[in-house]
Amino acid sequence: MAGQVCIAIRDVYKRYKSAQEDSLSDVSLDIMQSDVFGLLGPNGAGKTTLISILCGIIPVSSGDVQFFHNNKPYSDHERKSRIGFVPQEYAFYQELTPRQNLDYFGAMYNLSKIKLEERREHLLEVLGLEKAADKKVGTFSGGMKRRVNLAIGIIHEPEILFLDEPTVGVDVQSRNAIIRYLQQINEAGTTIIYTSHHMSEAEEFCKNIALIDHGRVIAAGGLQHLKAVHEVDNLQTLFINLTGEEYRD
Amino acid sequence: MFKLYSSLRKELLLLINDKVGLALMFLMPLLLVFIITIIQDSAYKMVNENQIPLLVVNHDTGDEGGKLVDLLTKSGLFKIDSQNAIQQESLKSELLSRGKMIALYIPGTFSAGLESNAEDVSTILMDDLGLEHDTTAREKTSMPKLSFYNDPVLQENYSYSVMSVIQSYMSVIENSLMIDRMYANMDIAERSAKLKDKMISNRVGIDQIVARNNNSTAIPNSTQHNVPAWTIFAMFFMVVSLGSNIVKERVNGSFLRLKTMPTTFMVVMFSKMAIYVIVAALQVALTFSMGVWILPKLGLPKLSVPDNLIATIAVIFISSMAAVSYALMIGAFAKTEQQANGFGAISIIIFGAIGGILVPTFVMPGFMQFFSNFSPLHWCLEGFYVLFLKGGSWQDLRTVFAFLGIFIVFCQLGTYFKLRLERII
DSSP: OTTSEEEEEEEEEEOOTTOSSOSEEEEEEEEETTOEEEEEOSTTSSHHHHHHHHTTSSOOSEEEEEEEETTEEEOHHHHHHHEEEEOSSOOSOTTSOHHHHHHHHHHHTTOOHHHHHHHHHHHHHHTTOSTTTTSOGGGSOHHHHHHHHHHHHHTTOOSEEEEESTTTTOOHHHHHHHHHHHHHHHHTTOEEEEEOSOHHHHHHHOSEEEEEETTEEEEEEEHHHHHHHTTOSSHHHHHHHHHOSSOOO | OHHHHHHHHHHHHHHHHOHHHHIIIIIHHHHHHHHHHHHHHHHHHHHHTSOEEEEEEEOOSSSHHHHHHHHHHHHSSEEEEEOTTSOGGGHHHHHHHTTOSEEEEEOTTHHHHHHHHHHHHHHHHHHHHTOOOOOOOOOOOOOOOOEEEEOTTSOHHHHHHHHHHHHHHHHHHHHHHHHHHHHHHTTOGGGHHHHHIIIIISOOOOOOOOOOSSOOOOOOOHHHHHHHHHHHHHHHTHIIIIIHHHHHHHHTTHHHHHHTSSSOHHHHHHHHHHHHHHHHHHHHHHHHHIIIIIGGGGTOOOOOOOSOHHHHHHHHHHHHHHHHHHHHHHHHHOSSHHHHHHHHHHHHHHHHHHTTSSSOGGGSOHHHHHHHTTOHHHHHHHHHHHHHTSOOOTGGGHHHHHHHHHHHHHHHHHHHHHHHHTTOO
């Protein structure tokens, strides 16, 4: 199915109420099915805003976002069953165990009891959470919490997975486990849209990227292609060359 | 259905894990009902059943001081501790050092003053009636004054109650003396007994009748007042648990995550409301059970459950909904858990105070009685009082349902618009 557009973003503008400037300005991108697409940019560039629009959390001010499956567009309502979202925050219940969290969110994704149990146990195992499955998440390390966060986002085997900085603040082992698993599900067909500040991780993981700064797409395309065009040998240099060296707060 | 079940299960698990919230919702009302009922009941008994310890210093050189002490003793209201050796100057310090709360000092001229006054009254009456009487000039003694001492910690109304009792016995002595003096002046002293008996002993009695709408003979007591009042207070204290629960979900992104899922937010809110309405019902069951079965075993009055069970369930439900809706609104508006807990708890204490939980609204100044109408706790309490104390019917509950209904709609709309503003709904 690679080579088919699964998300078409056209002329998207976003300005928050009471904001003086657009958070996103004239953003147009095509994201292909089974891609690992990196949305990269400095702090405040508009990456999270774009992911929030794609996930249906906030509306666009103008422009259009269309989702496709095998070239057939589908509705916003259908989109909710097909996407998975792993936010930057630990968006789950720290007072509950990973099992209880997965049970709850899995049910919210309309999984049947049997399917839910099967997926839950599979994810607990592959993400190394089996031993801690009945302990409260609040007692976990940052890496374990990130893995729980990820497990919730993929419990329903989404076609498209949005990851907002999924490895921020985790140790090398957890990062490797997360990236390895994401590569596995991508190979199985899941489209991944991913934001990160780790350029080396993005370089290793992404097939295509869009560099966003001040709400605009300043470069987009295949990673190797962009490096060749801008005559750089790594993503970090490309990033600095295009976004500058001044602080972004 | 599985979605709803999972959502209810999640809310239940969150609740079970909230130990502080559980303690506030279940332990606090039991303790409050237990402690406040014991305190109020003992205060009630102190005035009505137990004897009030009274230190008496009688320096009267005549008989009347002794008569007053006898009357006070025979009344059964006081436990008299006569300490006539104490001087008036040292009575204050003696009162405090002996740990007594009240003392009565009868001056040396007590009898002489009363007799002198009775003589004057008798002379005026004889003169006005044109009757002959003994005109021998007697030594005048001014009207005596009793001195009533009380510990500064004693509440003013308590002191006034005791003074009123003493005053009523003083009237008996004064009237008796006047009758004696008048009869003596008419040289028929031996015939005064009949009139005294008619005037002093045969007085108008007062029957206390509790104004209730049914024929129940249950008498309002500290249990009937406290069990519903503190149950309502505890119900609204769910703001600490439910309010912070909502803040957490808003702040940590769980609500936003749910927005990306094929589910309706109504399931989430309905589950929260359902679980906490059940919590409120359990609170009622727990505290009412305590009132019915445990308090009587401790020598406290038994809680009489109203006859109209359906109306009682309806009042419990609407009170629970008011408490849940308020907690939802606080959770939606608070930015942090600390804000939800702090503002939530303090607002409930204020609502409780102006709503008549701590002090009945009828003893409040007029403007505070007006403000009590803005307290949801006032209307919940009113609903329970209509059923528990007045034996009221559905008709009497109309205002309660109307005000609580308006409050619930207001809170639910506030919650809805705030969550909508945050794009959660």
